[in-house]
Amino acid sequence: MPETTGVRQQQARRTRAAVLAAAAAVFVDQGVQAPVRDIAERAGVGVGTVYRHFPTRADLVTAVYRHQIDTCAALAPRLLEESASPYSALTCWVDAFVEFLVTKHGLGAALGAGDPGLENLHALMLDTLVPACASLLEACVAADEVGPDLTAYTLMRAIGNLCITGPDYDRSDARNMVATLLVGCRRAAA
Amino acid sequence: MPETTGVRQQQARRTRAAVLAAAAAVFVDQGVQAPVRDIAERAGVGVGTVYRHFPTRADLVTAVYRHQIDTCAALAPRLLEESASPYSALTCWVDAFVEFLVTKHGLGAALGAGDPGLENLHALMLDTLVPACASLLEACVAADEVGPDLTAYTLMRAIGNLCITGPDYDRSDARNMVATLLVGCRRAAA
Amino acid sequence: MPETTGVRQQQARRTRAAVLAAAAAVFVDQGVQAPVRDIAERAGVGVGTVYRHFPTRADLVTAVYRHQIDTCAALAPRLLEESASPYSALTCWVDAFVEFLVTKHGLGAALGAGDPGLENLHALMLDTLVPACASLLEACVAADEVGPDLTAYTLMRAIGNLCITGPDYDRSDARNMVATLLVGCRRAAA
Amino acid sequence: MPETTGVRQQQARRTRAAVLAAAAAVFVDQGVQAPVRDIAERAGVGVGTVYRHFPTRADLVTAVYRHQIDTCAALAPRLLEESASPYSALTCWVDAFVEFLVTKHGLGAALGAGDPGLENLHALMLDTLVPACASLLEACVAADEVGPDLTAYTLMRAIGNLCITGPDYDRSDARNMVATLLVGCRRAAA
DNA sequence: TATGAATGAGAGTTCATTCAT
DNA sequence: GATGAATGAACTCTCATTCAT
Structure with a gap:
């Protein structure tokens, strides 16, 4: 029973x-x-x-961050609807992703280093965040705001790496550099 | 004798x-x-x-990379003379810096994570590469090709982080992302 | 529960x-x-x-000897009551202390050498045995059986040293020498 | 040639x-x-x-101290001649022996602990100092100033041990305790 | 289910000792 | 004879992981 x-x-x-x-x-x-x-x-x-x-440690790490990851992913469609342009939606979403990352001491470094045993988390992000990011990116490409040669995965890895902070490179620096990277992605207005 | x-x-x-x-x-x-x-x-x-x-381990790491670091630093003044513009010189120099980094598995991650015991190498890079980068950056700012709000150190940290490669984010991705970052740094032509 | x-x-x-x-x-x-x-x-x-x-090693050493140290310390007041004279009590107590020491190969040497990492044990002996010894010594001084210029700590260190045995200087030798030392402490009867 | x-x-x-x-x-x-x-x-x-x-380390230790040991041994017969009594000669000689020991950081401890590899030095002392000490002791016994039950070797070991100094038990303490031991050896005047 | 005692591989570091030059 | 680079055994300590209760 x-x-x-x-x-x-x-x-x-x-x-x-x-x-x-x-x-x-x-x-x-x-x-x-x-x-x-x-x-x-x-x-x-x-x-x-x-x-x-x-x-495994990965199970734990994954579980710890799953909720936040899901929330972050769910943000994408809403931003796409509400924002003035796809690029602006992408910017907002990346801001949220960065907020998630910079509060995770060492997570970026561990992911970036390809830490064995974190494949689960990696997979989770692939399954959840990459599609979210991709939807925004595709919209940007469709609107000709971003060039077509950038994959969502690569962009997220780059952002993840830029969010590896330290004593002399803090969250604010990370935010600035990510913002700069996005500016670099933006297609020069015709 | x-x-x-x-x-x-x-x-x-x-x-x-x-x-x-x-x-x-x-x-x-x-x-x-x-x-x-x-x-x-x-x-x-x-x-x-x-x-x-x-x-110490730091002595070893430092010795391993010292020669390449010096070579990279020495590149800066030459590029500044030979290049068409400061920004172009910066781009070339960063390419060289990236080449140095992407062949150093884990170095970027270790530096990014603020690994204790790597202070020597960190200091060496600060002493050697940061001034080199700064000279190029200043020239760019003077030529109004790059905004004044970016420090050489922050830029290098960002580049260093972008060069943390892995199975699904390879050297080519790193190079692209760094290039994109530099594009983002470039001041929109008036 | x-x-x-x-x-x-x-x-x-x-x-x-x-x-x-x-x-x-x-x-x-x-x-x-x-x-x-x-x-x-x-x-x-x-x-x-x-x-x-x-x-720590000190925790281990201390634990090994704690019980015996406590027992030895507890002996002092009883001997003081039961013995014919304070000096006789001191003699008996020192006998017990010596018994403790001579069965501890290397302990005396380690303590004597001021071995770092044995501070705990040293402190334990200071806190436990020195007061016990001091009470007997003071009684002896009060009874004018021993001169006033000897501290309990110094006496115990000396005894501890005399109990460092070896192949050609055995427990029996140690006992004899300690006894001789105590005789030397005894004030010549007026 | x-x-x-x-x-x-x-x-x-x-x-x-x-x-x-x-x-x-x-x-x-x-x-x-x-x-x-x-x-x-x-x-x-x-x-x-x-x-x-x-x-071997013992060879070195032995060589370092050989001269001083010889000097100390040679002192015995002279003191025996010059002193008022055998006991007084013994006291003077022990003072010299103590001076030798207290300036030898760790030597007493090493000898006391029966450090393997110091047998040579041990042997040297046996061969050189023990006879010197024995001659004085025998004279004391002959003069009925010291009891017959103490061997020179045991006395020297005891003195050696008493000279193991440390932070809270210094040379002065060592000298006092050795003096006290000698007092304890002295036969009560008939 | 929960526990945490037990395990032991693995990493850093020191230093006595050897031996080719 | 003198040298000091090289060796590697020995020691300490940490922590991921297992498993009997």
Whole structure:
């Protein structure tokens, strides 16, 4: 007699949520390479529990960022409708993507470095964000605001890389450089 | 009266060169964080030998890249003289900088991540490449080809980040994105 | 609601005890500077387990000797009550202290040499044994059995040093020399 | 045609002397366990040279202290003649022995710990100092100033141990404790 | 399910010792 | 004889991962 959500399941879900929250916090502090133990401690659970819910580090990283990724992706069609031009929509969307990235200490670096074990997250971004970005990019191309030779994936990788911040290159620098990159993408008005 | 370059010194120099070559190769394969042991093995020497020649990892990384860095820096004044415009000189120089970077697996990532223990290399680049880049940038600003709000350091960091390559974002992508960034920097002709 | 002493805790405690026993044994054989790996092997555990229970070598050394130190310290007040004279109490207590020391191969030497990383143990002895010794010494001074110019700490260091045994200077020699030292401390009866 | 002392031999002797002097200095600073390289550097020679002259560390330690040991031993008969009583001669001689020891950072500890590889020095002291001390002790026993149950070797080991100094137990403490020990050895006047 | 004790591979680093020149 | 570059064993410590309870 499987209850839809037994007490056990509820507890498990709560534990899972606690781990996710802890991981998110620790990732901000120490980056996505933080020791598993630190995450477990922050969540108030044993390391085994972390592994039960997220067998690989990538699973954890992916889960932590999935919600934000989905939100970011969902933004694209809305912006396309509401904005004055496709390019303006792209600009707004990229701003949101950058906001997502610059608060993720080390994520960009890990992705950029092709960190093995982050393929899942990579795949998630491919599946979710790339299409979102591509829809905007295609609209720009259709409107002749951006040249046709740029793939959404490459653009996102470039943006992701530009968002790798450090002591002497902060979020504001990252935002400026991404904005500059977009300006460079813009087709010179005929 | 020790000869200026005895057989021993020559041998030591050869060993040093072997370690450097091995380090360069290992850095390409595994990145600048590769275990010292791997470098020693590749060079066919004991770990102690690596430590003798390069007490810290930063010493090794710095030595591996110093020559190329110097060459790159020396390029700037020549380009400024020979090129049709400052912006064109900047473009050429950045191409050379990108060539340097894209062949250095993991270097950009390590620098971008603010890797402790790479301060030496960071400092070397600051001391050597930033002035070179700055001279070109200033000329561009003076010629009103580039806006005045961009520092050479920030530009180089951005370029460095864009050169972090991976399986799906290769050197060619990096080159394109850097070129696009430079286009974005270019002041719209009045 | 975790039981006060679950099976796991019991097992951990047993492991801890095994490590302590192994450490004690290895210390006797090789001295307190013995490699951590040797202790782990002797205990039949991994090195990580040793580090889990005793993060620093000093923690281990201290734990190994804490019980005996406490017992020794607790002896002082009782002896003071039961003995015919303070000096006699001091003699008995020093006998106990010597017994503690002569069975600790290398401990005296390590303490004597001011081994860094043994500050904890040093502090423990200072906090625990020195007051115990001082109480006896003060009683002796009050009874005019010992001169006032000797501190408990110095006396204990001297005793500790005299208990550094070796092939040709055994426990019995150490006991004799300590006894002789105490005789030398005794004030000549008026 | 072997010259008595060719240029080569002279040079070798000078080198040997330089190593000895350097070793003595380094031993004072860092103790007898100091790295061989430090000694070689201080002497301005290569490590190989140190090994050539002193194949084992014990050889070096022994050589460093041989002269002082001989001087100390030679003191005994003179003191016996000049002093008012055998016990007084013993006291003076022990003072000299203590002076020798307290300036030898770590020597006492190394000897006390039965450091393997210091057997040579141990043997040297046995052969040289023990007889010297024994002659004084025997005279004391003959004069009924000291009991017959103490061997010179044991006394010297005890004194050696008492001279292991540290941050909180300095040379002055060592001297006091040795003096106290000697008082304890003195036979109560009949 | 949750736990966290236990494991052990792996990385950094030091330094005694050898040996070709 | 002198040199010092080279070697590699030995040691410390960290942390991902497993598994018995």
